[in-house]
Amino acid sequence: xxxxxxxxxxxxxxxxxxxxxxxxxxxxxxxxxxxxxxxxxxxxxxxxxxxxxxxxxxxxxxxxxxxxxxxxxxxxxxxxxxxxxxxxxxxxxxxxxxxxxxxxxxxxxxxxxxxxxxxxxxxxxxxxxxxxxxxxxxxxxxxxxxxxxxxxxxxxxxxxxxxxxxxxxxxxxxxxxxxxxxxxxxxxxxxxxxxxxxxxxxxxxxxxxxxxx
Numbered sequence: 001x002x003x004x005x006x007x008x009x010x011x012x013x014x015x016x017x018x019x020x021x022x023x024x025x026x027x028x029x030x031x032x033x034x035x036x037x038x039x040x041x042x043x044x045x046x047x048x049x050x051x052x053x054x055x056x057x058x059x060x061x062x063x064x065x066x067x068x069x070x071x072x073x074x075x076x077x078x079x080x081x082x083x084x085x086x087x088x089x090x091x092x093x094x095x096x097x098x099x100x101x102x103x104x105x106x107x108x109x110x111x112x113x114x115x116x117x118x119x120x121x122x123x124x125x126x127x128x129x130x131x132x133x134x135x136x137x138x139x140x141x142x143x144x145x146x147x148x149x150x151x152x153x154x155x156x157x158x159x160x161x162x163x164x165x166x167x168x169x170x171x172x173x174x175x176x177x178x179x180x181x182x183x184x185x186x187x188x189x190x191x192x193x194x195x196x197x198x199x200x201x202x203x204x205x206x207x208x209x210x211x212x213x
Contacts, residue, residue: 022192023146026154029105029185034153039108039184042148049140052132053124057116058140059176063109071169072161072181073103079160091201098199101158106183111166112141113176137179144182154187 046058063069080100087095103109114137116130126132145155163178197203 019146019150022190023149024154024187024191024194026156026183026185026187027099027102027195028188029102029107029154029156029183030188031105031107032186033107034185035151038151038153042144042151042153045143045147046140049136049143051121051136051140052126052129053121055118055121055124055126055133055136057114057118057120057133058137058179059113059115061111061113061170061172063111063170068169069103069109072109072158072166075162075165076101076103076158076160079162083160094199094201098196098201100160102156102183102185103158106156106185108182108184110182110184111170111178112137112180112182113172114179115173115175116177117175134177134179141180141182148184152186154185156183157181158183 043060046060049056049058051057063072084092084095114134116133118133141157145157148155158181161178161181166178166181167174167176191198194204
């Protein structure tokens with residue numbers, strides 16, 4: 001590895017800003033398979049992600065089983081029905097029209113877990129704030145999503161699920177905590193405006209609250 005510091009000049013910073021603008025939470029996927037080299041490049045973001053105490057607590061599970069995917073789909077359907085019932089009446093019609101997951105079409109399903117008792121790192125940094133293990137895992141997911149976007153791959157984070165049901169279906173250790181269930185594939189189309197904003201659900205808030213003390 002070269003020890004020479006790269007020059008992140010204005011052109012790079014402009015490109016990085018475009019990547020941030022065009023990153024999307026994708027729900028509508030093409031079904032064609034992902035290029036293996038592009039997927040591996042995106043997954044490498046986990047290897048490079050920062051983590052508390054260098055614990056690297058993320059655990060990746062590639063969900064290929066049709067049986068497990070069916071369990072995930074059923075869990076989403078149940079949870080989504082409950083969320084719909086809890087939605088305020090003025091939002092229900094709009095909620096019913098939203099597409100909130102790409103479970104049926106995305107070629108890759110990736111479950112990202114956090115090991116809340118990692119041996120890596122020897123406990124450095126997280127004894128007083130164990131939640132930083134989950135924060136580290138979520139940060140790694142963000143890096144994966146950005147890297148995937150740079151390779152024209154879309155990522156959709158599905159949160160309308162029952163973690164206990166998924167853990168049982170996957171037969172995972174009890175001390176692994178579900179952080180993200182990701183649908184991964186090539187998007188049907190690309191847009192620099194979030195889908196929920198385009199659908200009229202919620203515009204992105206323009207305020208950046210910063211407290212001064």
